[in-house]
Amino acid sequence: MEVLSLLAGGFAIAFAPLNLALVVFGCAIGLFVGAMPGLGSVNGVAILLPMTFLVPPESAIIFLAALYYGAMYGGAISSIMLGIPGASTAVATTFDGRPLALQGKADVALISAAVASFVGGTISVVLFTLFAPPLAEVALTFGSPEIFALMVLAFATFIGLGGDDIPKTLFSIFIGLAMSAVGLDIISGQPRLIFFGLPGFYHGINFLVLAIGIYGIGEMLWTVEVSRGKMSISQATMSLRRIVDGVIGLKRSIKTMLMGSFLGYFVGILPAAGATPGSLMAYGVAKTISKEPGTFGKGNVDGVVAPEAANNAASTGAMLPMLTLGIPGSPTTAILLGGMVIWGLEPGPLLFVEHSDFVWGLIASLYAANLFAVLINVAFIPAFIWVLRMPFTILAPIIFVLCIVGGYAPTQDMHDVWLMLIFGIVGYLMRKLDYPLAPAVLAIVLGPLAEPALRQSLLISNGSFAIFFERPFAGVIMVIALGLLILPILQKMVRYARRPA
Amino acid sequence: MRRAEFVMAVVMALFSLYLMWKSAELPIGWIPDEGPGGGAFPFWLGAGMLVCSLWTLLRWFRRTSDVSRSSEAYFDSRALTLFLIVGGSLTVMIGSIHLVGVYGAVPLFLAFYMRFLGRHGWPTTGAVALSTPIVAFFFFEIALNITLPKGLTEPLFYPLYDIFL
Numbered sequence: 083m084e085v086l087s088l089l090a091g092g093f094a095i096a097f098a099p100l101n102l103a104l105v106v107f108g109c110a111i112g113l114f115v116g117a118m119p120g121l122g123s124v125n126g127v128a129i130l131l132p133m134t135f136l137v138p139p140e141s142a143i144i145f146l147a148a149l150y151y152g153a154m155y156g157g158a159i160s161s162i163m164l165g166i167p168g169a170s171t172a173v174a175t176t177f178d179g180r181p182l183a184l185q186g187k188a189d190v191a192l193i194s195a196a197v198a199s200f201v202g203g204t205i206s207v208v209l210f211t212l213f214a215p216p217l218a219e220v221a222l223t224f225g226s227p228e229i230f231a232l233m234v235l236a237f238a239t240f241i242g243l244g245g246d247d248i249p250k251t252l253f254s255i256f257i258g259l260a261m262s263a264v265g266l267d268i269i270s271g272q273p274r275l276i277f278f279g280l281p282g283f284y285h286g287i288n289f290l291v292l293a294i295g296i297y298g299i300g301e302m303l304w305t306v307e308v309s310r311g312k313m314s315i316s317q318a319t320m321s322l323r324r325i326v327d328g329v330i331g332l333k334r335s336i337k338t339m340l341m342g343s344f345l346g347y348f349v350g351i352l353p354a355a356g357a358t359p360g361s362l363m364a365y366g367v368a369k370t371i372s373k374e375p376g377t378f379g380k381g382n383v384d385g386v387v388a389p390e391a392a393n394n395a396a397s398t399g400a401m402l403p404m405l406t407l408g409i410p411g412s413p414t415t416a417i418l419l420g421g422m423v424i425w426g427l428e429p430g431p432l433l434f435v436e437h438s439d440f441v442w443g444l445i446a447s448l449y450a451a452n453l454f455a456v457l458i459n460v461a462f463i464p465a466f467i468w469v470l471r472m473p474f475t476i477l478a479p480i481i482f483v484l485c486i487v488g489g490y491a492p493t494q495d496m497h498d499v500w501l502m503l504i505f506g507i508v509g510y511l512m513r514k515l516d517y518p519l520a521p522a523v524l525a526i527v528l529g530p531l532a533e534p535a536l537r538q539s540l541l542i543s544n545g546s547f548a549i550f551f552e553r554p555f556a557g558v559i560m561v562i563a564l565g566l567l568i569l570p571i572l573q574k575m576v577r578y579a580r581r582p583a
Numbered sequence: 584m585r586r587a588e589f590v591m592a593v594v595m596a597l598f599s600l601y602l603m604w605k606s607a608e609l610p611i612g613w614i615p616d617e618g619p620g621g622g623a624f625p626f627w628l629g630a631g632m633l634v635c636s637l638w639t640l641l642r643w644f645r646r647t648s649d650v651s652r653s654s655e656a657y658f659d660s661r662a663l664t665l666f667l668i669v670g671g672s673l674t675v676m677i678g679s680i681h682l683v684g685v686y687g688a689v690p691l692f693l694a695f696y697m698r699f700l701g702r703h704g705w706p707t708t709g710a711v712a713l714s715t716p717i718v719a720f721f722f723f724e725i726a727l728n729i730t731l732p733k734g735l736t737e738p739l740f741y742p743l744y745d746i747f748l
Contacts, residue, residue: 253635260628267621307662475701541618
């Protein structure tokens, strides 16, 4: 019952006026960001992180977590109303949400999405509350070899489960880690990788420069190219009666909701997977277990419920390894992690010991964020639909300006702004060629933690890599990681063997 | 796509070599009692990048990846024009921050983008272009105490500093 008393203490922090206001504000911004085509939680968190220097670090994280949450709700709005996913995490929601809207049942789809998100979010926060403390306790015994092994595991999931081109995924990981090595060598203090002798490289490459470059500038360039056509917005008629009817009608979807929530949560914990594949998998499973799979894709409410429950659950799932192990479970949590490091709140098991107030305040505010997100979502659906009519040619330049000013703020060096532009443009050009970029963002955040862990481990073992396999925890983690690395090769061999001769 | 894939892989392979060479400015071998030298980590990452780029080139040559088989254009003419205009105006904006500062460059960029690309009327364009820097000023300079670069326009802000700071 220790958990309950800690949680009660957390609620006291979450309901402090400033934090509560930030939760509500964060949810509202998140809903907006999620609803905007082309912007998802990761873009919102990356672009707005520099703006949170205004409030104390603990409150800033609470704000960003609420934003993360709200974005998961918001993604459904444009998926249903425009037929364009508001964020990649809401792709699966378009499959049945759009047909429902075209049949004049947009309100049913929107309500189902909101309720499913709430259920998914709540279940996952409860799971989080139960799992986090024991996991953190185990993680307290970890030394450098275990930490490095965990990072290898995180990167291995991108190769085993990411489904992208393997050499390009590996390239993305390596270049992200290499970017993190720029600046002063942490052990000897010598300047390292000072490209062209530019003094701006002495302070290293801030992860925000890469994150805003890719998720701000690169993403907007991408959206400018993709969103050339006109969008058409469906009409939604809302009334209290229809809302109540819609909620009652969801009784039949409870099983799907629960399935989506648990599946989403566990998929969300894996670094490479996260909310997008989680929601796609939940959609697939919902279709398989459904009594009437033929109606999927033609406007089945279960087809909206499953992915929406899953993507919210996954976003909480991704926070579990981030807070307890210091290994982010998604690109968005990677950026949150980077932010916490800037603020001196080093994530990992020690956080639960040294900043226990903060951890429980954050967990409690996730409960609060979940509640407020569903309330704001249902109450302001008409407002969000109105916002979707805002022309992209007004939104895009404002976001570009936010990126540039936001990229300048942390270091106050124009050098970083130029670097951000280069990352944005090169990232966009690489993305067009199927280079996955999320691994690079994860890598630049983890790099400063991975390199010392590797070097200290090798120092302990006198240069032998066997240390990663000899210690029980590290060994198990490394074996799983290696398994993931050879998974694509195995899949290929199976496919080859099955091929008719 | 096919040509773009090849060019990108070659450029990245060259960048990897440069990175390895640059890392080698620091010791990359084993230093007794200190562990791996400071350059070792980026050196081997660079080596990894090189291997991946060569692997991509091999897949390009054997046409095993999707992109290397695609006959679609990397950029069609419309996309290229848009990219050049948007990318170019961003570059010009950042460049002009050095000269006329954020408060000069930002309204110009917003006005250009909204008027020229968005074809919005002058009232909307003007409202957004003028209100954004004002909001930015109060948020960054007053609330956060972060001074944004002002270039030549610095003296214009002295009276504002007197009032607010």
